[in-house]
Amino acid sequence: MNVSFSHDNKVTAFAPATVANLGLGFDILGLALFEPGDKVTARLTSASGVTIRKITGDDGKLSLDASANTAGIAASETLKKAGIEIGVELVLEKGLPIGSGLGSSAASAAAAAFAVNLVLGSPLRKPELLGPCIEAEAAVSGRHADNVAPSLLGGLILIRTVEPLDLVRLPVPEDLAVAVVTPDFELPTRMAREVLPESVPLKMLVRNTANIAALVSACYSGDLALMSRCVPDEVVTPVRAELIPGSMDVIDAAIGAGALGSSISGAGPSIFAFCRSMDSARHVAASMAVVFEKHGYSIRSVVSSANSPGARRL
Amino acid sequence: MNVSFSHDNKVTAFAPATVANLGLGFDILGLALFEPGDKVTARLTSASGVTIRKITGDDGKLSLDASANTAGIAASETLKKAGIEIGVELVLEKGLPIGSGLGSSAASAAAAAFAVNLVLGSPLRKPELLGPCIEAEAAVSGRHADNVAPSLLGGLILIRTVEPLDLVRLPVPEDLAVAVVTPDFELPTRMAREVLPESVPLKMLVRNTANIAALVSACYSGDLALMSRCVPDEVVTPVRAELIPGSMDVIDAAIGAGALGSSISGAGPSIFAFCRSMDSARHVAASMAVVFEKHGYSIRSVVSSANSPGARRL
Numbered sequence: 303m304n305v306s307f308s309h310d311n312k313v314t315a316f317a318p319a320t321v322a323n324l325g326l327g328f329d330i331l332g333l334a335l336f337e338p339g340d341k342v343t344a345r346l347t348s349a350s351g352v353t354i355r356k357i358t359g360d361d362g363k364l365s366l367d368a369s370a371n372t373a374g375i376a377a378s379e380t381l382k383k384a385g386i387e388i389g390v391e392l393v394l395e396k397g398l399p400i401g402s403g404l405g406s407s408a409a410s411a412a413a414a415a416f417a418v419n420l421v422l423g424s425p426l427r428k429p430e431l432l433g434p435c436i437e438a439e440a441a442v443s444g445r446h447a448d449n450v451a452p453s454l455l456g457g458l459i460l461i462r463t464v465e466p467l468d469l470v471r472l473p474v475p476e477d478l479a480v481a482v483v484t485p486d487f488e489l490p491t492r493m494a495r496e497v498l499p500e501s502v503p504l505k506m507l508v509r510n511t512a513n514i515a516a517l518v519s520a521c522y523s524g525d526l527a528l529m530s531r532c533v534p535d536e537v538v539t540p541v542r543a544e545l546i547p548g549s550m551d552v553i554d555a556a557i558g559a560g561a562l563g564s565s566i567s568g569a570g571p572s573i574f575a576f577c578r579s580m581d582s583a584r585h586v587a588a589s590m591a592v593v594f595e596k597h598g599y600s601i602r603s604v605v606s607s608a609n610s611p612g613a614r615r616l
Numbered sequence: 617m618n619v620s621f622s623h624d625n626k627v628t629a630f631a632p633a634t635v636a637n638l639g640l641g642f643d644i645l646g647l648a649l650f651e652p653g654d655k656v657t658a659r660l661t662s663a664s665g666v667t668i669r670k671i672t673g674d675d676g677k678l679s680l681d682a683s684a685n686t687a688g689i690a691a692s693e694t695l696k697k698a699g700i701e702i703g704v705e706l707v708l709e710k711g712l713p714i715g716s717g718l719g720s721s722a723a724s725a726a727a728a729a730f731a732v733n734l735v736l737g738s739p740l741r742k743p744e745l746l747g748p749c750i751e752a753e754a755a756v757s758g759r760h761a762d763n764v765a766p767s768l769l770g771g772l773i774l775i776r777t778v779e780p781l782d783l784v785r786l787p788v789p790e791d792l793a794v795a796v797v798t799p800d801f802e803l804p805t806r807m808a809r810e811v812l813p814e815s816v817p818l819k820m821l822v823r824n825t826a827n828i829a830a831l832v833s834a835c836y837s838g839d840l841a842l843m844s845r846c847v848p849d850e851v852v853t854p855v856r857a858e859l860i861p862g863s864m865d866v867i868d869a870a871i872g873a874g875a876l877g878s879s880i881s882g883a884g885p886s887i888f889a890f891c892r893s894m895d896s897a898r899h900v901a902a903s904m905a906v907v908f909e910k911h912g913y914s915i916r917s918v919v920s921s922a923n924s925p926g927a928r929r930l
Binding site: 326327328329330331460461462463468470472498499500501502503504506507508509510511512513514515516517518519522528531532537 | 640641642643644645774775776777782784786812813814815816817818820821822823824825826827828829830831832833836842845846851
């Protein structure tokens with residue numbers, strides 16, 4: 303395909319951190335934060351294929367090899383899906399710590415796909431960028447969409463199935479906010495997957511299906527009291543909490559400070575809490591941070607509306 | 617408590633059949649049909665306690681001992697909850713076959729509790745009758761609310777927890793109808809419980825939570841195409857289907873005839889199907905009946921709006 307580009311030669315896009323799982327939505331729910339996130343600048347070049355010129359904010363951990371980095375892979379898959387052969391050079395500014403349970407690799411992918419599509423003149427609609435982002439995630443951490451989907455599309459997304467991709471955007475109750483605290487240690491997703499049980503008692507399945515059904519209902523009805531009763535998960539959270547010293551105390555502190563519910567963000571070690579308002583979220587975040595700090599960690603904390611946009615142009 | 621009753625000395629109430637489980641809502645979802653159902657006539661007497669004068673339509677299977685019959689127990693618990701000491705005599709007209717997966721014992725309980733409350737002058741609100749109905753179910757078939765709650769309250773009910781009782785009424789998409797076919801053999805709930813797996817693979821839990829979350833979303837959004845993608849259940853339905861010869865063929869016939877989804881009603885052997893309209897439900901019911909009949913069964917079939925009232929005065 304031969305096209306002429308009547309647009310900027312260079313675009314910068316941002317894609318936010320995401321809270322996947324949200325307690326009992328293991329592998330199927332994800333929520334976008336407003337920020338922090340990753341930035342990708344995409345520039346058209348006369349060469350062919352994708353190159354990564356520079357990565358900042360990663361402490362040198364990420365590869366400049368475009369085929370080994372979710373930003374590079376998502377960019378390359380976006381070009382392929384658009385059917386456009388042209389060179390694209392990326393600069394990736396990591397705003398998210400790696401292995402923190404905030405969807406760092408997904409944010410890089412979403413920002414890159416969005417930036418590349420923009421610099422090409424938006425040949426693809428935003429939801430069409432999900433495929434490229436999922437390919438990127440699959441290459442580094444498994445075929446999941448619970449981080450890339452909300453990072454790209456914003457809001458609260460239910461991933462019914464990844465193959466075929468079947469997403470449902472859930473409404474977010476007005477004023478619902480989220481607090482997230484991140485301790486300064488890296489928990490590889492692989493390790494957090496190894497502790498998962500292979501099977502669960504039928505009774506646990508019944509409780510989890512009941513609670514997630516009620517959680518979805520609460521999203522539609524805005525019944526925050528109901529929401530607060532159905533966040534706890536007994537399948538994944540307890541086993542992963544053992545990998546994150548102090549996490550159960552942090553969750554207890556969140557509830558004690560008025561949170562509607564609290565659990566591990568993604569594979570951890572970040573802990574999130576649903577709150578009734580931004581004010582409540584600030585108070586909850588501070589209470590959670592104190593407990594993590596008592597356990598000897600330095601903390602980054604963030605509060606955000608639970609109804610935040612996803613990838614956006616800067 | 618001493619009260620004077622300024623109302624009829626005799627009341628007849630009806631409570632409908634219910635479809636519990638609805639595929640992947642094992643133990644947590646139940647839906648009221650418009651009919652058929654059970655009728656209970658309650659009459660105040662000068663004696664104390666509950667007596668059952670007559671039961672019809674049960675082929676002599678049920679006990680006249682009020683403490684061994686869900687109608688009798690629900691009536692007695694309703695008196696107790698209302699704090700009124702008086703005699704009540706019941707006549708129970710069974711419209712539902714026993715052990716058919718249509719919530720027969722629950723309909724008797726709901727009709728009795730509702731009739732007794734009416735004849736007492738409605739000292740209790742309708743939702744307050746749930747406790748007495750659950751006690752009645754507990755005495756004969758386990759502490760579950762997925763039949764008694766919709767039979768009493770109508771519509772589609774999510775039972776988040778039984779203890780403490782936490783119910784959510786889910787909206788029913790406009791025009792949604794249900795077809796139910798019942799073959800002429802009895803499947804004891806106990807037997808249907810014995811085949812249940814003690815544990816399920818984590819991957820199955822993920823798929824079931826994803827599907828029930830999407831199903832609840834479809835109830836609110838009215839997205840019937842989404843609903844049709846998320847009824848299938850791979851945890852309970854396959855093992856119970858083995859107890860019901862021909863059931864998988866019946867389910868396939870329902871889908872082939874245009875049903876949105878189909879699975880076992882309650883513990884079986886009845887099979888239900890969600891349909892886009894009453895017309896579709898009639899066509900689907902006929903297609904399902906043909907298949908069951910090929911397997912040698914006589915069939916009772918019923919079609920109903922999926923948004924039906926529960927217990928009501930006749």
